[in-house]
Amino acid sequence: MRLLVLGGTEFVGRAVVEAAVARGWWVTVLNRGRNTVTQTGVVSLRGDRLAADGLAALDGLSFDAVVDTWSGEPSAVAAAASTVSATSYAYVSSRSVYAWPAPAGAAESAPLVDPSDDVADYAGIKRAGELAAVEHFGDRALLVRAGLILGPYENVGRLPWWLRRVARGGDVLAPGPASLPLQYVDARDLAEWTLDALAAGLGGPVNLVSPSGHATMSTLLTACVTATGADARLRWAPPRVILDAGVEPWTDLPVWLPPGEMHDAMHTSDVSRALGTGLRCRPVEETVADTWAWLRSIGGVAPQRPDRPPVGLDPDAEAAILTELR
Structure with missing residues (x-):
């Protein structure tokens, strides 16, 4: 070809x-x-x-x-x-x-x-x-x-942000529910x-995209902990606690959308045609581990598309929610 x-x-x-x-x-x-x-x-x-x-x-x-x-x-x-x-x-x-x-x-x-x-x-x-x-x-x-x-070479910053945050260790705000199905x-x-x-x-x-539930918030973030080897503890928070704190889904906490209309629109689409024409999706653990290996190979800072705003939660905002959870 x-x-x-x-x-x-x-x-x-x-x-x-x-x-x-x-x-x-x-x-x-x-x-x-x-x-x-x-x-x-x-x-x-x-x-x-x-x-x-x-x-x-x-x-x-x-x-x-x-x-x-x-x-x-x-x-x-x-x-x-x-x-x-x-x-x-x-x-x-x-x-x-x-x-x-x-x-x-x-x-x-x-x-x-x-x-x-x-x-x-x-x-x-x-x-x-x-x-x-x-x-x-x-x-x-x-x-x-x-x-x-998602995957290596990502220049939007979603999975790289989660990997860098988990790599810092300590208590990590994990947006629930842990079983929330993802589609990527x-x-x-x-x-x-x-x-x-x-x-x-x-x-x-x-x-x-993958079938809905190919990964969950739990399997994604657990894979980040495993890949980085960090001393990180996932602290799961109910969606209402996160939303009431003014956190923006998708941008402040990349990938995550609370259950409801937004989640249904982004993480539950019908992918029958893709699967029927040969789409094969590797395990989330492989995607995460390979992205972490790539990040480390370039010094830990991923490239950022100039037409997309940076993503990720402010550390002080995360700390405030974690304090409330405790």
Whole structure:
């Protein structure tokens, strides 16, 4: 397979490149050159997708498949989809394209948001990106509607924050209930499934996350304790205690959403199509351990996407809640 990855140096794009190289595919990446492509044998081209001639480096080239991880202006997706010579096009979209709040158990047929070109409207620009891919590739456009993505190279900071917090040791505020089911996908599992789907000629939208309950808050945080080897004690707090303290779910305490409408929308989607087309999800313990190993290899500080705010709970706020629990 001749694969073009638009991006290819960070998180999901990097995982896709590594997986394709491991398969022996011919891989070309196009990006702005802010980061270095580390894989041997990958053809690295330069181009700013927001510039008028940003795709000029692809002139005269053709590919079996394209993977596009762009999350900015949808005009860049439209430009690439209309310009690149390829058989199929995988656009890494988001489950955010579903009208909020998505009902529990929502499948790919759930109501969608309206498309937008306003970069402040993440859901809208992702939907516009989907439509751009479909306009030019039709049923050969694969819409990878990822949910929460974790794993090595994460540049949003969710799992890295938990790992660093647990590594500090002591009492750690653990948002309950401990059995709360989670739904996420390791970036490497997303990459493998996407490449398999492209090779098989699969198209259309697919919710790409694990089955709900593949991990729980307890198994995730326990895996953090095990991986770091820290002298950390998980102190479980009921959701109401956390919410009454003014803590913001998802941002102050990454990954966690209290039981109810928000949790149902993010952690209970129907993934029958993904599973039926070969999605395999590695154990949460492997995702956590590999992310910790990666963090340690880069000095413990994960890269941060400039378009995403930092996440994590203020230590003083955590200490106040822990005192109340005691």
